[in-house]
Amino acid sequence: MVRGARKPRLADVAARAGVSRTTASYILNGRSDEMRISAEAVARVRAAVVDLGYRPNRTARSLRTAQTRTVGLISDNVASGHFASRMLTGASAAAREADHFLLIGETDGDPLVERLLAEQMLDQGVDGIVYATLRHREVVVPPSLLQARVVLLNCVDPASGLPAVVPDEHGGGRAAADLAARAAGPVVVVGDEREQGTHAGTMRLAGLEERLDELGRAVDDVVRCDWTVPAARSALACWWSGGGPAGSLVCMNDRVAMGAYQALDGLDASIPADVAVVSFDGSELASWLTPTLTTVGLPFADLGEAAVRTLLDPDARGSGTQRLAMPVVHGGSVPTVARVTP
Amino acid sequence: MVRGARKPRLADVAARAGVSRTTASYILNGRSDEMRISAEAVARVRAAVVDLGYRPNRTARSLRTAQTRTVGLISDNVASGHFASRMLTGASAAAREADHFLLIGETDGDPLVERLLAEQMLDQGVDGIVYATLRHREVVVPPSLLQARVVLLNCVDPASGLPAVVPDEHGGGRAAADLAARAAGPVVVVGDEREQGTHAGTMRLAGLEERLDELGRAVDDVVRCDWTVPAARSALACWWSGGGPAGSLVCMNDRVAMGAYQALDGLDASIPADVAVVSFDGSELASWLTPTLTTVGLPFADLGEAAVRTLLDPDARGSGTQRLAMPVVHGGSVPTVARVTP
DNA sequence: TTGGCCTGCTGACTCGATTCAGCAACGCAC
DNA sequence: GTGCGTTGCTGAATCGAGTCAGCAGGCCAA
Structure with a gap:
C-alpha cells in the first residue's frame, strides 16, 4: 500500500x-x-x-446487502457469572468461524434496558440475536426482538416456540444417579429443587429419580436449602445432628457441594469412603476441593457455540430445543468402582 | 408504522x-x-x-460518517476467566452509556488469531479497540492494531506508550499490609511473587513491604508456590511441619488463600484468632470460605468501564496509565481491631 | 432603484460497495 | 450479408443517510 x-x-x-x-x-x-x-x-x-x-469496506457492503455479519447477544448477567461467561467464549468462537462478530449487551434483568438494547441492536442491523440467561429457566422474550432471527441460550420460551439451546438437565440427573449409586446407603439430595430463578433443579431431580429407579434405588431424602455454600453447610450440619453421615449426597451445584464438604469437615467421615458426593456445574471450584469433586458439568462453551451456529444456519429455522449433554467431570468424591448391589 | x-x-x-x-x-x-x-x-x-x-439506518450513517459506534475488545481469555469476565460487563456498560456497542473476540493467546481479529475488526470499522488480558502483565500489541485507537486493559505495553487501565497492585499491597498488621506475629507471604504470566505479584509485594516498613513491621518469610489451591495447601503444610502457624498470611490470590485454609484445617489453629489471612482478588470464592476471607479486590468491572471511557473520550489521547484502586472486601479472616503494636 | 443582509430552506454530490440490464465483438449457420 | 448465440465485459442505478454550496424572498438602508 x-x-x-x-x-x-x-x-x-x-x-x-x-x-x-x-x-x-x-x-x-x-x-x-x-x-x-x-x-x-x-x-x-x-x-x-x-x-x-x-x-x-464492510459498512458499504452492508448498506447494499442488508447484512452486517454481526450477531447480537443479549443477556441478563452472563458476563458477570463466573462460569457462565464461557457461553460468550463459545458464542464468539462460533461467530468468528462463520466470519461474524459478536455484539454483547447486558440488561441486568431490567426489562426496559432489554427493550432498548433489542431496538438498538436491530438498528445496528445485526443478522440475528441470541437471547441468553445466566440460569437455565423459562423466559418471555420482549416482542420487539421478534423482528430479528432469535435463538434462546440457556432458556426456553414455550409460548413463542423459538429455537433454544439448553443443557440436558434430565440426562445430567441420570448421570448423577449412576455416580451416586456407586456407593451403598441412602441417596440424599442437597439443595431445594425449586431454587428460584431456575428450573434446573426439578429436571435434575426427575432424571436422578428415573435412573435410580432403574437401578433399584431411590432418593431417600431431600435436604432443602438455597444453592449457596453457607446455606448448604448449615442445613447439612443440622440434618446430620441426628446420626452420622453415610451413603451419597447429590448436590444441586458445586457451591452446595462445597458447603457439604465444610459440614463434613468437623465430623468423623471421609469422602468418598464414608460419604460419596456428586454435584452439578463442573465449575473450577470442583477442582479446588479436597478430594476433587465429581460433578456433572454444564457445557457452557458448547451451548454458546451451538446457539450461534443455529442462529446462522439457514436451515435451522424452527429447529426446536436442542438439549446438550452434560459431561461428567470425574473427581475423587465418589468410589471409583461401583459396589455390587445386592 | x-x-x-x-x-x-x-x-x-x-x-x-x-x-x-x-x-x-x-x-x-x-x-x-x-x-x-x-x-x-x-x-x-x-x-x-x-x-x-x-x-x-446506522449502516448508512456509518458509511457517510466513517463512524460505526462500535468498539472492539480483543482479549486472550477474558470471557473464560471466571472472575475477570466482569471486565466485559463494565466495558459493555460503558459502551452502551456512550451509545456504542461492544464487539468481542478471543484469541486464546494465539498471535495469528490476534492479528486476524485485529484486521477484521478494523475492516468492520470499529471506532477503537480495547486490548485486554486475563492476567495483569506486560504485552506487545500487534502492530496492525495501531491503525486504530487502542486502550490497554489489565496490561501495559511500555514500548508503545499506549494508554492503559490497570489495577493499582502497589496500593493493593499497601492495603494488605494494613490488614495483615492487625495481627501480631510474623507476616508470611504465600505464593511466588514471580508467578508466570503476570507481574501482579512483584507489585503487590513491593507495596506490602513498603507499608509494613512504615508500620515498623516487615515481611518475615515468603512461601513460594504456584497461585493454586493444591500448591498452596501442600507448600504451607510442609512449611508448618516445623512449628505451629501464627501471625498473618498474605496470600497472592483467593485460591491460594483457600489452599491455606485447607492446610490450616488439620492443625489446631483458628482464623483469625491464631492466624490472620489476607489475600488478593476479591472473587466470590472469598465469601464461600469459613470464615469469609478478607481480600483486596480487583475492580474488574471498573477497569473495563474505564478502558472504554478512555477509548471514547476525545480528550484522553496520551493519558498514560490509569491505576484503579483495589477495594478491600472485608471478611472475617483478620481481627476486626488492630492490636496495639509495641 | 440598487445593493446587501438575513431567514429558511433545498438540490445535488458523496460515502464504497453490489447488481441488473445491456452492449460490442466475434464466430457460425443459412 | 443477415440473423443468432456466445463471450467478456461495463454503465448506471441502488442502498440510506450526511453535508456543502447556493437560492428565493423579504426587509432595510443609501
Missing part, C-alpha cells in the same frame, strides 16, 4: 487492473465463472488487490 | 413532513437552530418520525 495514501477502494483496484468496478466486484465475490470473466482479468485484479493492500 | 410496509427511510419522513431530506436530516441531528429551521418545520418532522416509527 502506498504510504500516506487513503485506503484503497474497489475503484482503485479496478483502475489498476484495467477493468470496471463491476468486473472487479464479481471477481472478488467469487462470481467470475458465472460472469465469464477471463483468467487474465482475474489475475490482474487479484494482483491489484495485493499491490494496493485492498480490504473491502 | 404502516403494516407490511418496508422500513421507513429519511426520505419518507421528509415527504410526510413536507420538507426536503436535507432539512429533516438537520433536524434529527440537532442542527435545526444552526440551520435556522422554523419551529413549525421541526414540529412537522418530529411528528412524522413518530407517525412512521422512523429509526435511522
Whole structure:
C-alpha cells in the first residue's frame, strides 16, 4: 500500500487492473465463472488487490446487502457469572468461524434496558440475536426482538416456540444417579429443587429419580436449602445432628457441594469412603476441593457455540430445543468402582 | 408504522413532513437552530418520525460518517476467566452509556488469531479497540492494531506508550499490609511473587513491604508456590511441619488463600484468632470460605468501564496509565481491631 | 432603484460497495 | 450479408443517510 495514501477502494483496484468496478466486484465475490470473466482479468485484479493492500469496506457492503455479519447477544448477567461467561467464549468462537462478530449487551434483568438494547441492536442491523440467561429457566422474550432471527441460550420460551439451546438437565440427573449409586446407603439430595430463578433443579431431580429407579434405588431424602455454600453447610450440619453421615449426597451445584464438604469437615467421615458426593456445574471450584469433586458439568462453551451456529444456519429455522449433554467431570468424591448391589 | 410496509427511510419522513431530506436530516441531528429551521418545520418532522416509527439506518450513517459506534475488545481469555469476565460487563456498560456497542473476540493467546481479529475488526470499522488480558502483565500489541485507537486493559505495553487501565497492585499491597498488621506475629507471604504470566505479584509485594516498613513491621518469610489451591495447601503444610502457624498470611490470590485454609484445617489453629489471612482478588470464592476471607479486590468491572471511557473520550489521547484502586472486601479472616503494636 | 443582509430552506454530490440490464465483438449457420 | 448465440465485459442505478454550496424572498438602508 502506498504510504500516506487513503485506503484503497474497489475503484482503485479496478483502475489498476484495467477493468470496471463491476468486473472487479464479481471477481472478488467469487462470481467470475458465472460472469465469464477471463483468467487474465482475474489475475490482474487479484494482483491489484495485493499491490494496493485492498480490504473491502464492510459498512458499504452492508448498506447494499442488508447484512452486517454481526450477531447480537443479549443477556441478563452472563458476563458477570463466573462460569457462565464461557457461553460468550463459545458464542464468539462460533461467530468468528462463520466470519461474524459478536455484539454483547447486558440488561441486568431490567426489562426496559432489554427493550432498548433489542431496538438498538436491530438498528445496528445485526443478522440475528441470541437471547441468553445466566440460569437455565423459562423466559418471555420482549416482542420487539421478534423482528430479528432469535435463538434462546440457556432458556426456553414455550409460548413463542423459538429455537433454544439448553443443557440436558434430565440426562445430567441420570448421570448423577449412576455416580451416586456407586456407593451403598441412602441417596440424599442437597439443595431445594425449586431454587428460584431456575428450573434446573426439578429436571435434575426427575432424571436422578428415573435412573435410580432403574437401578433399584431411590432418593431417600431431600435436604432443602438455597444453592449457596453457607446455606448448604448449615442445613447439612443440622440434618446430620441426628446420626452420622453415610451413603451419597447429590448436590444441586458445586457451591452446595462445597458447603457439604465444610459440614463434613468437623465430623468423623471421609469422602468418598464414608460419604460419596456428586454435584452439578463442573465449575473450577470442583477442582479446588479436597478430594476433587465429581460433578456433572454444564457445557457452557458448547451451548454458546451451538446457539450461534443455529442462529446462522439457514436451515435451522424452527429447529426446536436442542438439549446438550452434560459431561461428567470425574473427581475423587465418589468410589471409583461401583459396589455390587445386592 | 404502516403494516407490511418496508422500513421507513429519511426520505419518507421528509415527504410526510413536507420538507426536503436535507432539512429533516438537520433536524434529527440537532442542527435545526444552526440551520435556522422554523419551529413549525421541526414540529412537522418530529411528528412524522413518530407517525412512521422512523429509526435511522446506522449502516448508512456509518458509511457517510466513517463512524460505526462500535468498539472492539480483543482479549486472550477474558470471557473464560471466571472472575475477570466482569471486565466485559463494565466495558459493555460503558459502551452502551456512550451509545456504542461492544464487539468481542478471543484469541486464546494465539498471535495469528490476534492479528486476524485485529484486521477484521478494523475492516468492520470499529471506532477503537480495547486490548485486554486475563492476567495483569506486560504485552506487545500487534502492530496492525495501531491503525486504530487502542486502550490497554489489565496490561501495559511500555514500548508503545499506549494508554492503559490497570489495577493499582502497589496500593493493593499497601492495603494488605494494613490488614495483615492487625495481627501480631510474623507476616508470611504465600505464593511466588514471580508467578508466570503476570507481574501482579512483584507489585503487590513491593507495596506490602513498603507499608509494613512504615508500620515498623516487615515481611518475615515468603512461601513460594504456584497461585493454586493444591500448591498452596501442600507448600504451607510442609512449611508448618516445623512449628505451629501464627501471625498473618498474605496470600497472592483467593485460591491460594483457600489452599491455606485447607492446610490450616488439620492443625489446631483458628482464623483469625491464631492466624490472620489476607489475600488478593476479591472473587466470590472469598465469601464461600469459613470464615469469609478478607481480600483486596480487583475492580474488574471498573477497569473495563474505564478502558472504554478512555477509548471514547476525545480528550484522553496520551493519558498514560490509569491505576484503579483495589477495594478491600472485608471478611472475617483478620481481627476486626488492630492490636496495639509495641 | 440598487445593493446587501438575513431567514429558511433545498438540490445535488458523496460515502464504497453490489447488481441488473445491456452492449460490442466475434464466430457460425443459412 | 443477415440473423443468432456466445463471450467478456461495463454503465448506471441502488442502498440510506450526511453535508456543502447556493437560492428565493423579504426587509432595510443609501
